[in-house]
Amino acid sequence: MPSSYYLAELSATEMREAAARKPVILLPMGSFEDQGPHAPMGDYMSADRVARLIAEQASAEGTETYVAPVVPFGGADYFGYMPGGIALSQSTLRAVVDDMLECLLRHNLTRVVFINGHAGNCGVINDATQKVWLDKGIIIPALYLWRVSYALLPEIIGKEMAAKTSGHGCNPLTSIVMHLFPDLVRPEYMPSGTPAPREVWGLPVTGFTSLAIGEGSITVPLDGGDTIRNGVSKGDPHLCTAQTGAALVEKLIRIGADVAAHVVSHSDPETGKAIL
Structure with a gap:
């Protein structure tokens, strides 16, 4: 196996060898904005870290998975008030996502999953991946971490505490x-x-x-x-507590590894087209 789960850390030789095996590639995306006065502005760091943990789990279970470099700047929505924050216009972000996908699909790297950490990215990801589906018959799913996490909270800390936090x-x-x-x-x-x-x-x-x-x-x-x-x-x-965070991350890793395995089992190994 290659020396890292991060594509950026692989040598060109390792990347060529991995590409021939048609692995799953995770595309983490986040934002750089106000996350509250107490939290780091770069929520992209969490998306990147969770993606790496998913890659480790999925690979350990037999689904070879890697993490592409994170896109740190989210699609602009309503956080422009934050000094120092950087966001991309929706049209610019769409061009970035389209180009990322084109680079991967060009080399038949079709087993791709977005690991998204920003609501302002959702529309662009949906539109870009829908175009790939309509043009090529390839399904590229997206795991929106925070939407899933909101839904998991009541199970972890109870409905009343979830509502309060x-x-x-x-x-x-x-x-x-x-x-x-x-x-x-x-x-x-x-x-x-x-x-x-x-x-x-x-x-x-x-x-x-x-x-x-x-x-x-x-x-x-x-x-x-x-x-x-x-x-x-x-x-x-x-x-909020680190214990709640640990429980959420554990469940996100499980879901993400399951998504990676599903992408492999429900796509044609040669063409990448979805098996419906």
Whole structure:
């Protein structure tokens, strides 16, 4: 086996040998933005680390898997208020994703999985992979880490605690960072308690770009800094723990390894086309 799970660390010889075996290649993506006043801005680091752990688990179970270099800058949405943050326009990100896929598919590296850590990347990934499906009959799945983690929280810490801790700047990401990068969390900067309800434009805030009106809601073209203070919404980050993060990461690794194995078992080994 090659010397690393990271493609960037393989020699050209190792890469050519691995490519001939048609391995699974994970494409980690994240963002570089406000994750709350206490957490490192680079959530791409968590996506990259989880991808590596998935590659290790999948490979140990017989599904040869590698991790491509992480895309650190997410698709721009509503975090432009953050000084120092860097994001790509949706059109630029789409061009980047299209080019990444074209480079891999050119060499018949068709067993690809996105490991995504940013909501602003979801639309681009969906559109780019749908085009590959329509043009080539190849299914490229995406594992959106935080969406899956939100769904796992009630099982791990109970429904009541999940409700108290879930939200941007809280669970799941804060707990996961506490587990993966404990030295980068700054508890002294955590805001106290659950954020108080806010009103903007005369309406209650329900999300970074959503406001309640009557029995319904509307979306508005505001920056996140206009609606959510300190990048923390709904939950209390003081209730996040490294133990919760460890449990989430363990489940994400299991799911990711299962996805890698499924991609292999449900794709033609020669053409890469999906076996439906």
